[in-house]
Amino acid sequence: MTCSCTRLDHTWVPGDWTHMTLQVRPLPGLKWRVTAKVWHSSELEPKEWQLAWTENVEPLPGRATAWGQPYSGMPIAVDDVRVWRID
Numbered sequence: 001m002t003c004s005c006t007r008l009d010h011t012w013v014p015g016d017w018t019h020m021t022l023q024v025r026p027l028p029g030l031k032w033r034v035t036a037k038v039w040h041s042s043e044l045e046p047k048e049w050q051l052a053w054t055e056n057v058e059p060l061p062g063r064a065t066a067w068g069q070p071y072s073g074m075p076i077a078v079d080d081v082r083v084w085r086i087d
Contacts, residue, residue: 008050
């Protein structure tokens with residue numbers, strides 16, 4: 001895996017939703033480009049991807065999942081997950 005990203009500073013705000021877009025696209029040579037961005041519901045979606053890396057391992061087929069590990073001990077709610085194919 002090759003990561004071309006820096007640390008993403010995103011502060012959790014109690015009672016505010018955090019939105020995330022994650023994209024995985026195939027590249028030539030059996031590689032995949034993974035890009036992501038996050039923002040608060042009170043903000044506009046960033047135009048640029050905030051994280052990007054190249055993955056050499058093919059994504060496993062199956063159902064998409066989302067999970068999180070809270071550092072604060074507060075539960076994380078995941079809602080309105082949408083998955084679509086980009087050709």
